[in-house]
Amino acid sequence: MPESATLINGSTEAKSLTHAVAENVALLRQQGITPGLAVVLVGDDPASAIYVRSKVRKTEAVGMRSFCHRLPSNTPQAALLDLIATLNDDKDIHGILVQLPLPPHIQRDAVLDAISPEKDVDGFHVVNAGKLAIGRTDGMIPCTPLGCLILLRRVLPVLSGLHAVVIGCSNIVGRPMARLLLNEGCTVVLTHLQTRDVAAEARRADILIVAAGHPRLVRGSWVKPGAVVIDVGINRITTPTGPTIVGDVAFDEVSVHARAVTPVPGGVGPMTIACLLQNTLEAARNITHKVSPI
Ligand code: NAD
Secondary structure: OOOOOEEOOHHHHHHHHHHHHHHHHHHHHHOOOOOEEEEEEEOOOHHHHHHHHHHHHHHHHOOOEEEEEEEOOOOOHHHHHHHHHHHHHOOOOOEEEEOOOOOOOOOHHHHHHHOOHHHEOOOOOHHHHHHHHOOOOOOOOOHHHHHHHHHHHHHOOOOOOOEEEEEOOOOOOHHHHHHHHHHOOOEEEEEOOOOOOHHHHHOOOOEEEEOOOOOOOEOHHHOOOOOEEEEOOOEEEEEOOEEEEEOOEOHHHHHHHOOEEOOOOOOHHHHHHHHHHHHHHHHHHHHHOOOOOO
C-alpha cells in the first residue's frame, strides 16, 4: 500500500495546456483568424462576477478576443435570447458561454438550447450532451470533466478496463464525467444522493471522481489502496482559523490510501478554465475549418 499519494498538480497541467493553446492561437492568427469568446453574465452574483473576470483575463492572455456582456438581474429572458441569437450570427465570435446560475425568472434550459451547438464551449447544449452520451467524439465536452480526464491520463495512461466510480450526477460534472469514462472503456458506476451505500461503491473504485459539493465527504476508509482520486469539490467553509476552501475529499486521510490525488485548491479548478480556452480554440478551428495540430 502506498504510504503517501502522488499529488496531481492541476496548476502545472493547466499552465502547460494554456501555453499550448496560446501557441495555436498564434498560428491561427497568422491565418487571419482570431478566436473570440463571448461571456454573458446576468445579475450581480459576486462569485459569478469573479469567475467572469478571470475568464476574460485568461482569454485575452492567450491572444483570443474576449466579448463580455454584463446584463442586469431583471433582464427579460427574451432579451437574453435575442443577445444569444446575435452572438450566434457574429462571425468574430467562436465560443459563447452564459455564466450559471441564472436569475430564477430565466429558464436555464431555454438559454442553453439557444446557443449554437458549434459555439457551445461549455458543452451543455443538448446536442453536445447527446453526442457524448452516444460516444461520438465530434461534440464539445464540458470543461470540468474534460480537465479531470486530462489529469487522470497523467497518472493512468490506459483507462480501459478500470473500474470508475463517480460521486455526484449533475449535468455539469458527474453525468458527462461518467460518459467520458465509459467512452474510455472504463466500467462506470454513477452514484448520487439516493445511492444506498456510496462508501461501498467507492471502495471498489480504481478511479474515484468526487463532485458532490459536500466538504470532506470521502474519508480514507472509502478509498481502495492504490486508487486514483480526483476531487472536483469547491466548498467554502469557516474553521477556527478563518474561512477556507476545501474539497469533497478528506485529503489528509485519502492521501494515505490513494496512489494519486488532486488537491483543492490547485487541482481540478485551474484545469476547468484551461479547458474552456482549449474548447474555444477547437470551436474556432471547426467553424473556420482551419486545422493545425496541438
Ligand atoms: P450539484 O449540486 O449540481 O450536484 C451535486 C451532486 O452530488 C448531485 O447529483 C447529488 O445527488 C450528489 N450528492 C450530493 N451529496 C451527496 C452525497 N452525500 N452522496 C452522494 N452523492 C451526493 O453540484 P455540481 O455543480 O456538480 O458541483 C459539485 C461540486 O463540484 C461543488 O463543490 C462545486 O463547487 C464543484 N465544482 C467545481 C468545479 C471546478 O472547476 N473545480 C466546476 C464545477 C463544480
